[in-house]
Amino acid sequence: MRKRLFIILPVVVVVALIVTIIALSGRGGSSINIIGSNTLTPLTSVWAEEFMKANSNVSISVSGPGTGPGIAALIDGTTDIAQASRQIKQSEIDQAVAKGVHPYEIQVANDGLSVVVHPSNPVSELTIAQLSAIYTNHITNWQEVGGSDTPIVVLSRDTNSGSHDFFLERIVQMQGLPTENKTLQYGPEVLFLPSTEAGLTEVAQNPNAIFYAGLGYVTSQVKTVAVKKTASDPGILPSKETVLDGTYPIARPLFFYTNGEPTGVIKAFIDYCLSSEGQEKVSEVGYIPLA
């Protein structure tokens, strides 16, 4: 009897596995898979929950490892929507087209990438040139930018992040300024962190830290620094007005990418995101709705 059990048991396990796989793949209703930007994840999660509440036969999964993995997943055909906190690169479009995927861009919200420090830090405004020098490790002490005599702990997202790339172009390399320098890179002392939460946790605990994060992540535990385009410009804090009228220097659009123009349930979901109801959620989460 026991011997027979030995034969039957693996067979039962295998059959059970197959049945589960079939049941899962043939489940009624439809599902949407969303991967990408860590910045957009809190917003997309709210949209997904609200949409699923109204349409109980749709299931939406959202994960936020970063813009890079999201677009890579779109190219590999393993996601329906890639969320992105930067525009798709030409090299990524080329790869996509080579694999028969045609990225279709939809702007879903706006963000002012916020530079944050510990609340006790006396520094309240920084120029883009100063930020660039901090992130390339040329300025290493808060005293050099009008703070106390303590070293600067520079935090950044890792290379998966769209914010990492956006910040590199607009701040570190000073895109659009006369001092623009395409060869500048993040310095070797910069700490690269796997998520936005990890960076904000460290800034909230560490009086010497500086970090950047999407507006939706900024809480009262950290202080937002005003950004000055050049030393003679006024310092500007990210807000609905300054982002929409373009005065905040590091405002950016947030995107969804789909393979070709969306259809069916994916179109219904994106239409909901862009509707006035969906855009209300944008403000609730802390980002800035489309104008």
Added chain:
Amino acid sequence: MLKPEISSVIAASNTKDSLRRRLRLGERFIESWIFLAGLFAIIILVGIIAILIKEGLPIFTYSSPWQFLFGTKWYPTSEPPTFGILPFFLSTLMITLIATAAAVPIGVGCAAYLAEVAPPRIRETVKPIIELLAGVPSVMMGFIGLMLLSPLVRSIFHLNTGLCGLTAAIMLSLMSLPIIVSVSEDALHAVPKEFKEASYALGATKWETIRHVCIPAALSGIGAAIMLGVGRAIGETMTVLMVAGGALAVPLSPTDPMTTMTSAIASGIGNAVRGGLQYQALFAIGLILFIMTLAVNLIADKVLERQKRKFAR
């Protein structure tokens, strides 16, 4: 009248035969099942090595092995990209050494206490608890390190940031401790009673017995325990990714923020294009990690072999 008897005899021998045949069939089935399972494990292992070599080696046509191993700059996405893994290699070495140096004495000591000193009741309650600790998910250990340990390390050592190699090493030593304790306790427990009795009969104290009889006798088991612990420390990814800081500079002290080989792979593979240079470089890191663990195991095997022979004499 004879016919039915004969037929029943034939029937009986038939059922006996078919029973035997069926048993033999079952036996064969199980044998082939086990054989296939064994073969499968070997095929998968060979496949992993083959893929690591196939995907990783091509990077050396772009950057020479010397540049790759001893280069100090890792900029995989800039133009042109540079791949130097020395900072990752040193970080892995530093964190693993510190974690092992902390976990081995404590772990083996704890195991000796549980096996030889502790009363059975304590042993029976403490050991399952320690074994339960081995099952704590690494992301939770990372969370604990991020929220509790890193502020502590920062204030104790007056550092700029608590996200550094030391914090990661402490978390890793905590994670490999349960494995070391549990496996070496089993080994110590399996030392024949006669050895200890002979030692006590010669007038040895408890400490002398543990030091000179139990630990040498259980050395191969303890060695295996330490190897498992080191393996966990080298291979652990999530915790290290969360608390080690992730700086790309060559670490000069354990209190510098650093990136290990595992966390470099984990944080880079998501956006590495399949077959691209970064992808190949990450696979090459995986290959080197594999060679490192293989070397550790081979050396440990040799050392243990020698120790065992010495003890047998």
